[in-house]
Amino acid sequence: MQSCSNEPFENDGNNQQLDNANQKAPKQIESLNLSKTDQLKVDFGRAFAQALKESPELRQFIKQEALKQFNKDYDVLYNLVKHKPVSGKPSTRQKNGSVNSLDGLMQNYFEEKGTLDDIQSQLPLLTVFVPKLPENSFSAESWDPNDPSQIPVVGVRVDNTNEVPMIDAVNNHEYVLEDDVIPGYPVVVIKNNERLAVNTNDHNFARSTEVLEAQDGTSYRFLDDNLNANLTRSTNRDFLQIDDGNDGGSCNPPFPIISGRENTVPQFLKTAHDVFDGRISQPWQRDNIYYQLTPTQTTNTYVGGRYLEAITYFRLNNNNPELIFSIMSDQNNSANPDPMRTNQSWERDRTRVPWTDGAFEIGVSVTDNSKTRGNINMAFTFPAAPEELFIFSYESIVRRRGWGITWKRTYWRPKIDGFKGMDFTSTNIDAIKLHIHAWDLTEYSNIWHLDFKEVDVSTEITTKTTNVKKYNTNVSINIPLGEKEKAGLKFGASVEETNTDERNFKWVEGSDELGRIVIPFGDKTVIKNPCDGKLYPRLYNNASITLEMRPVQVEF
Structure with missing residues (x-):
């Protein structure tokens, strides 16, 4: 280089x-x-x-x-x-x-x-x-x-x-x-x-609970409680690297897996797989998790907050890790276009300056189409140090500084070789948890969109967007009991209700886009690997990231 x-x-x-x-x-x-x-x-x-x-x-x-x-x-x-x-x-x-x-x-x-x-x-x-x-x-x-x-x-x-x-x-x-x-x-x-904002009405602080007061009267809020050391402290997590899916034998799984992730599958996810396995074609495992439905019991009540959706694994994913590192390290604002998104040569205009700002802040926007929230999305942020996301080494450079009388300074140039994955399944009280909320079909649409960005500027913007959303029609509230019920597996006897309207969309200006993941309620949360007979969390991929999103148990 x-x-x-x-x-x-x-x-x-x-x-x-x-x-x-x-x-x-x-x-x-x-x-x-x-x-x-x-x-x-x-x-x-x-x-x-x-x-x-x-x-x-x-x-x-x-x-x-x-x-x-x-x-x-x-x-x-x-x-x-x-x-x-x-x-x-x-x-x-x-x-x-x-x-x-x-x-x-x-x-x-x-x-x-x-x-x-x-x-x-x-x-x-x-x-x-x-x-x-x-x-x-x-x-x-x-x-x-x-x-x-x-x-x-x-x-x-x-x-x-x-x-x-x-x-x-x-x-x-x-x-x-x-x-x-x-x-x-x-x-x-x-x-x-970039991890705090001045406490004004211009920001949505739904994921931030503590106000910091300066003596001059200025107050601050963290963009997310995941960034607040007073509430949680991140732990040293083992990094899990994605492999080519080969278990060392002659069998290759028909879908991508990450070695070791089978050990993170809890019993309730195994049960949701086993109860439908071989009995229902393309079962909705979340039917069992959130409504305790089975092939023989097709009407039941919603279990509420016992389970929440969560991102349990995050990894950058691209055949050019150098490119992704440069995009995320870019500190230019929107007035100075990212060279990665123009015809400029990124070889001539590198953008690797993360040392000036410490860990990256990864922003997640979840478009869940809540029926009671004015915005179509809810957003949160988590920190990720470069060494948590990238495999890299350094080459040393010595440059002279000064003019006339000069002296030497030593510098390091990073060489980006690959990616690491971050695990978010720890139940330790001080571990970062990327919890979203329970997938209640009476409240949210049955398809969610997750947008990922590396946050560069902590200025929240609100725009209008026309959004198509689908809700299940076989869920209802039992009025005498006040309980939410689902009648029938999957969509049941009826189909989906689809409508379009204009709603607010909130996000952070000046961030580097890492792409979108689309997750339907009916996707399997775990899949059996025919090579070893074990259950692995389903992976979602786009051109920039690989992740797991699945229910986690928060009440027992």
Whole structure:
């Protein structure tokens, strides 16, 4: 893989690529044509870089706050911590007798009074992120704030380019980092937080229950409780890799399976398979799960919240993992088209900058056509670190920085080799659970659409869409008992009721599309593999992802 930089390379004798000393003048931050908000982030970054250079107490403060992982990443939301004391030691730049809070310290690094207040008012999601860099070169855990050699360079994540403005206060040098490499030296990143939103009526917070209050009166909500470390903490899950479906013998299953997933099938799913096996052609296993129907008992009541639909496995799926990684790592907004969706060459315009933002946020929109909800969909989000989704390695690059007097910097370029899968079947209280809701046919249509995106911008939009939906007509509410009943297997004696209307559709603007999966109520939840006689969860695939969606038991 070749660099997209204009800088030439040579070998330094240690199997590392090295910039030539007579390289062209480095690209300047001012050449990036930054938006107003991105320029504010750069202005803050310049002040923050000087403060980090001069204050080991500030470096210690940022390290400690990042290690808390309040949103399950190494983010420090400035507005939530700005009133906390950095240390009892006054800043060498102290201009007045104000308390030595983070905000009080940072005020000393702006020439004009009120500049920092303006930045905060226009960037309420301003965040300091401590990245975990390749080959143990830097992380919040390994950072020694008292070591002068570990004073970080400050990078800025901007919207209109995948290149990264870099501010090196120690060497009094600024440059633009190419988008195809990752630093191999201490760096912190200034960015907008993508896991929270300011608490307004413009957002649908159905999957978020906690409000965070800043001292200035601004309140925040997580996009999803899965991102809130106060409610749950993600566990280290075993990664399951998809194979070619061959069990090692001469038999090949007639459908794709994932080795090991047969061990995640609970007894109630086995029962739903066995009760119909050989007796009903193309049975609806959910008839047994949600209504306890059998070939001989074809009318029964709905069991309510005992079971919920859930995504139990997620994996990216494409014959070009490099391409998917580039699409998901793209930080451009909608005003700067994704090069993957134009005729531009992605070989020339790579977009791999996930190191500036930590884990990916995968958004899921479920179009269930609720009869009582104004929107046709409900949405939620879950975090996925690059190492949870991708198999990759690194090659090292050495580049010279500076002009006239130069010095070497080591970088890492990722080489994407394949994908990993994420398992969501753990019942541990702190494990991420991608629960949706029970599939009640009196409330929801019998076909659901699941849309997946990698969330880039936390701006929710609402649009109108014309939606075709189908409801079963053989489900009803028993008025005297108040119970929901289904009469007949599958559709029963009647068929489907189909109608079309215009309803609201909510989603997040500026995200990278990973495609749609269509799941009917009548799909089997588990399928018997004729090669080994075991039951495997049904897999759903599109050009970008592979997943399982099946009922899980939440009441016993």
